[in-house]
Amino acid sequence: MIVMKFGGAAVATAGSFHRIAAIIADARKEHQCPIVVVVSAMANATDQLLSLAKEVHPNPPRREQDMLISVGERISIALLAMALELKGVDAVSFTGSQSGIITDECHAEASIVEVKPWRILRALNEGKVVIVAGFQGVSRTGEITTLGRGGSDTSAVAIAAALKVSCVDFYKDVDGIYWSDPKKDGNAKKMEKMEYTEAKKLAEGGAKVLHLSSILLAEKNGVLLRIRSFYKPEEIGTVVGSGGA
Numbered sequence: 001m002i003v004m005k006f007g008g009a010a011v012a013t014a015g016s017f018h019r020i021a022a023i024i025a026d027a028r029k030e031h032q033c034p035i036v037v038v039v040s041a042m043a044n045a046t047d048q049l050l051s052l053a054k055e056v057h058p059n060p061p062r063r064e065q066d067m068l069i070s071v072g073e074r075i076s077i078a079l080l081a082m083a084l085e086l087k088g089v090d091a092v093s094f095t096g097s098q099s100g101i102i103t104d105e106c107h108a109e110a111s112i113v114e115v116k117p118w119r120i121l122r123a124l125n126e127g128k129v130v131i132v133a134g135f136q137g138v139s140r141t142g143e144i145t146t147l148g149r150g151g152s153d154t155s156a157v158a159i160a161a162a163l164k165v166s167c168v169d170f171y172k173d174v175d176g177i178y179w180s181d182p183k184k185d186g187n188a189k190k191m192e193k194m195e196y197t198e199a200k201k202l203a204e205g206g207a208k209v210l211h212l213s214s215i216l217l218a219e220k221n222g223v224l225l226r227i228r229s230f231y232k233p234e235e236i237g238t239v240v241g242s243g244g245a
């Protein structure tokens, strides 16, 4: 089984859904195995929803804010399912709640407490590509929650851990992690492998490459994190994790 994660940069425009649908269709053809795809909201969608909330209320109630911003990922999953249908790939989109992502009650900063992936497994058994909305879950009392900014990385790792998949492929607008900033240093070298400890230091230092809690969860469950570019999907960039190959 493969778990793929596409961030906001990979779904910035309507056209990008066709691009990532092609990446998914190719992976399916090549590996002939079940595929779960986790997606973020389109580029600035979450920021736009947050500003909209602020236009209505200076300090929006966190429950209602979660209800609002969880919509960003919902837009992405539906559009991706449509793009896959057009390619003849049978796919189904699920919200965090439908995917069985159970969190605590802490609105805007919820933590995943359990994943009950029954619906995901059933759809995979039916031969469908399953598309999961990142960044969101549902509390035990049925409230929609979000995981904190950048949290869809954590959704992807939690899904992989629950399905016992040993690695998550993160498709980004960068093709890996570099020793120095490739935008400033023309000779910057890409790292092939990185330990969880180093990745945690990067995330703590504010690097946007992976969300800190996703690295912690990956380390706990021994899930490898592969950073690759959606511009060059055939290349594996940097593998984060012990024994990463």
Ligand code: ASP
Pocket (backbone or CB within 6 Å): 007, 008, 040, 041, 046, 047, 072, 134, 135, 148, 149, 150, 151, 152, 153
């Ligand atoms: N859309 C959410 C955010 O912008 C979650 C994510 O992209 O990981 O923070």
Ligand code: MG
Pocket (backbone or CB within 6 Å): 007, 008, 040, 150, 151, 152, 153
């Ligand atoms: Mg992100």
